[in-house]
Amino acid sequence: MFFNSFHFAVFLPIVFILYWFVGHKSKINQNYILILASYYFYSCWDWRFLFLLVFSTLLDYVSAMKIEKSTTPSERKRWLWLCISINIGFLGIFKYYNFFAESFAEVLQSFGVKASPILLDLILPVGISFYTFHGLSYIIDIYYGRIKSEKNFVDYSLFVSYFPLLVAGPIERATHLLPQVKKRRKFSFNKAKEGVYQIVWGLVKKVVIADSCAIYANAVFDNYHSMNSLSLVLGAVYFAFQIYGDFSGYSDIALGTSKLFGIDLLKNFNYPYFSRDIAEFWRKWHISLTTWFRDYLYIPLGGSKGSKWLKVRNTFIIFLVSGFWHGASWTFIAWGFINALYFLPLLLLNRNRKNLEEFRLGLNFDSLRIVFNILITFGLTCLAWIFFRAKTITEAYQYIKRLFENGIFSEQYFAIERYNYELIPLVLVFVVAEWNSRTKTEPISGQYSWLKLSLCLAAILALGVFSDYKEFIYFQF
Incomplete structure (x- = not known):
């Protein structure tokens, strides 16, 4: 269902009417209506992938509580990496497996070794990169004690599957969206x-x-x-x-x-x-993804602390991963690499935080x-x-x-x-x-x-x- 389709033009008013005229009396009713609408919205793409969305929701929901209840640091870490590995594993199989298989075969062939890789005939589930990152940010925030795990499964399910952001973002944070879905919303005409x-x-x-x-x-x-x-x-x-x-x-x-x-x-x-400059461009383009990589990858790698070499390394990692996030193709990696080259002079001259004011x-x-x-x-x-x-x-x-x-x-x-x-x-x-x-x-x-x-x-x-x-x-x- 596209936002610019007749289907959505019918769907949205129906959900709006049900939400404000049927579910307005309680937060529970409002959330149930939005979850059902979200699952219907997603099933319009391919109902077979609903299981993946539900499984990802259950995995992150249970893992968060296990992490919070863990009594030792090693147990907390095991649950964290189990959850991350499964999430990234699904993303890797659907989105990147064929790319790695074909690339590995090309490397072997360059050395004279004939290879016929086994490729998977899979359809990429729409929005998988976005709702996977929703869940990962939640799990990582739980692990570092930034937030408490959500006990209400309905509220958490809405956080993951909320249909306006389900298939192409923005990539939401639990600290921002969960408090809003945990209380009853009142209609505001303005x-x-x-x-x-x-x-x-x-x-x-x-x-x-x-x-x-x-x-x-x-x-x-x-x-x-x-x-x-x-x-x-x-x-x-x-x-x-x-x-x-x-x-x-x-x-x-x-x-x-x-x-x-x-x-x-x-x-x-x-x-x-x-x-x-390019630094300002990346502060203003796809802000939710840029800040996600900053908070969950760049800063854990050391961020802008340490030597110039570490700063350069971390910058290239961020841009290359950002390019690869967009798709399993060398063109996206090249795009990320080029932007890293653009950013490098600003970083080395300490001018990457220059244009902050309007x-x-x-x-x-x-x-x-x-x-x-x-x-x-x-x-x-x-x-x-x-x-x-x-x-x-x-x-x-x-x-x-x-x-x-x-x-x-x-x-x-x-x-x-x-x-x-x-x-x-x-x-x-x-x-x-x-x-x-x-x-x-x-x-x-x-x-x-x-x-x-x-x-x-x-x-x-x-x-x-x-x-x-x-x-x-x-x-x-």
Whole structure:
């Protein structure tokens, strides 16, 4: 069930009505309704994987209590690693087994050893990376005594399976979400209105921006060998806006949907394309994943303490693991490695925590410098996105090589019967809207909100009816 589908447009009002008119009297009723809705939502993808979601929930629920009741450090550690191993084991089998098997066979063949790896014909369960990380953060927090184990199985089940964040995040923390599901929610018209505005803006990002950019980006990447330099540059830029509109659009819809039920989720994006350096970009892009790796991997490895070598090692580990988290492909690992290289000079010069404050632009040299830094950071990000989008590292290399060697910057007509620059005005309008909304909840709120809402709905209907792109990019992760 996609957020941008007719199915969801029917599903959401039904759940909303049941939640506030049937279950409003008690927290238990509200949670039961949301759990049933969440399991139905997930079963619409593939009901056979419900067992995996339920098993993961039971595993983490029982392990947390065993860890808390353990009388010795070794017993606590055994339960922790048993739970982590099983969770990562399932994730590894479904998501990474074939990659490792094929890669190992290629290594053997490079030494002249013929190998025929046994591959598994498995479907990747949607959202497995996200709900696995929900549970792991909970277990690790229990182990370190940051929180107490949740005794109410219904409350914990909702924390893991809550449908707005189930298949593509944000990756929630028990410290943030569990306290909200443990108490009865009261209806707030203002929060519900804010939720509707955020849903609509999320749909604008997905249907109007991401899906429109996908048409052009696909045309360029699928035919990069015949594209000139201008088309290749625009192809990378269009993909940058496609993946941003797609993923941040999903996050906005998830956060807005959750507000309809009186529950706040973690913010996942904070206008990352207005970042002044790569460090700031990663503080604002996929925030829930970045902070997850920071808290549960980077800091345990030593973080920024110790020698320069340890700092560099930890940085590369984080970025490589982040790339590998996205998928079993060398292109994702290369994407993570490139971002680590971008980050390295900032780390070595102790400038990775420089751009923490908000900024305003004016008619002065400092503002010109800020704009220049934003453009450079965006350009570097687009270059790295080429590896993320390409099917192979060789294809990414050939794409970039032709981009720099072709040298032709004229308009080009695509086989999809469009010129390569026709989308630019729409993207520029979107950029202006995002820029003006940096201090707001989202662009629709504030003055003339009903007019802006009407324009957004008109754009969604006008472009969404003819769109062939329904699936969100991050569903594959």
